[in-house]
Amino acid sequence: MDGSLLAAFGGAAALARMAAWGAVLAGGLLVVWLWRGTRARAVAEERARELDLRLAEMARLQAEMTGRMQTMAEVFGSRQSDLARAVSERLDGLTHRLGASMVETGRSTEASLARLGERMAVIDRAQRSMSDLASEVLQLRSILADKQARGAFGQGRMEAIVADALPPNAYTFQATLPTGVRPDCLIHLPNGAPPLVVDAKFPLEAWTALGAAETDDERKLAGTRFRRDVLRHVIDIRDKYLLPGETQDTAFLFVPSESIFADLHERFEDLVQKAQRARVVIVSPSLLMLSIQVVQAVLRDHRMREQAHLIQAEVVHLLDDVARLHDRVLKLQAHHGQAAKDLEQIVISSEKLQRRAARIEDVEMGEAVPASPVVPIPLGASRLAGE
Incomplete structure (x- = not known):
């Protein structure tokens, strides 16, 4: 019984303690909840104040930003106007320079076109000259293709050289020798010397064939023919025109082309030597002109000798x-x-007279001065x- 009571009492005490602890715990929880509510309100109020401060700060910052934006807008506006003005000025300057450059370019282009036109005119004249020269070359080719025309061409060139250098009484074209032959030209020499014969009928037919030959056999055949024709003509000149007492013992065979003369000396040297041994000298236009100048000097010297007694x-x-x-x-x-x-x-x-006048001037009027006799002096x- 006592034990049950004690047990019951102990259980009641334990329950009481548990209840007390529960009450204490509930009070603590209530205090904590109240403290937490107060803390929460304080924190909320603090946060509200901070939020107000931040909102105020944000409002101030927004106001400052608005002011700065306005300032920046004004600056940008002024800068934009300055930029627009600068761009306009630069565009005006660029337009002016571009216009001046275009004008200068137009002038230079016009001048270049004018020079180009002049050059084109020169080229056109040169082209016409080349066309005329080509036609003349074709005419020359046709002349050289015809034997009679070729002989007339050589005769005309020889006559032009002789007539330009000598007086009319110093030469005769197509003169007749006592044997009845007629050389192309006779050049009269002074002191009663026999005239010099010039022949202008150089055989160019074989030369043309030699130039037209394409194979070695054709060239060899044309060269043989050319040698034969030239040698035959040299012998004809020697036999017909070299007359003792009537003509000089040397005659000229005129070649109307410098190139043919040079090629003749280069490729047919033996033919030139044979002609010289036959006392026939092959001459080109320049050599004939030089020979004519020598004859002209001899004639001039002869005329001076004839007039020597008059000069003396x-x-x-x-x-x-x-x-x-x-x-x-x-x-x-x-x-x-x-x-x-x-x-x-x-x-x-x-x-x-001056000395006598001076002495007269020095004489005193009161004294008598004997006059010296004046002797006349012959001149x-x-x-x-x-x-």
Whole structure:
């Protein structure tokens, strides 16, 4: 019983303690809840104040940002206007420079086109000249293709060279020799010397065939023919035109082309030597001109020799005139010497007159001064006699 009571009492005590602890725990929880509510309200109020402060700060920042944005807008506006003005000025300057450049470019283009037009005109004239030259070459080719025309061409060129360098009485074209043959030209030499024969019928047919040959056999055949024709013509000149006492013992065979003459000496040297041994000299236009100039010098020297006696007579007359002039100069010198002496005497008389006038001026009027006799002095007397 006692034990049950004790147990019951102990259980009640335990329950009481548990209840007390429960009450304490509930009070603590209530205090904690109240504290937490108060803390929460304080935190909420603190946060509200912070939020208000932040909102105020944000409002201030927004206001500042608005002001700055306005300032920036004003700055941007002024900068934009400055930029627009600068861009406008630069565009105006660029437009002006572009216009000036375009004008200058137009002028230079116009000048270039003018120069181009002048050059085109020069090219056009050159082209016309080349066309004319081509037609002349074709004419020359047609002339050289015809034997008679080719002979007339060589004859005409030889006659032009001779007629340009010699007087008309120094040559004769197509003259007739005593044997009845007619050389192309006779050049008359002075002192009764026989004339020099010039033949202009160089055989160019074989030369044309030689130039047209394509194979070695054709060239060999054309070369043989050319040698035969030239040698035959050289022999004809020697037999027909070299007449003792009537013509010179040397004749000229005229080649109307410098290129043919050079090629002849280069490729057919043996033919040139054979012609020289036959006393026939093959000459080109330049060599014929040089020979004609030599003949011209000989004729000039002959004319000077013919006029030598006249020149000597004129020189004698010139010497007589020089001697006569010398005598007259000596006489004039003598006259000048006599005139100089007369002038000296006149000066002496003048000086004496001045001295006498000075003595008369120095004489006092109250004294009698014997007058010295005045002796007349002849004009041509010497200086000592006058004194």
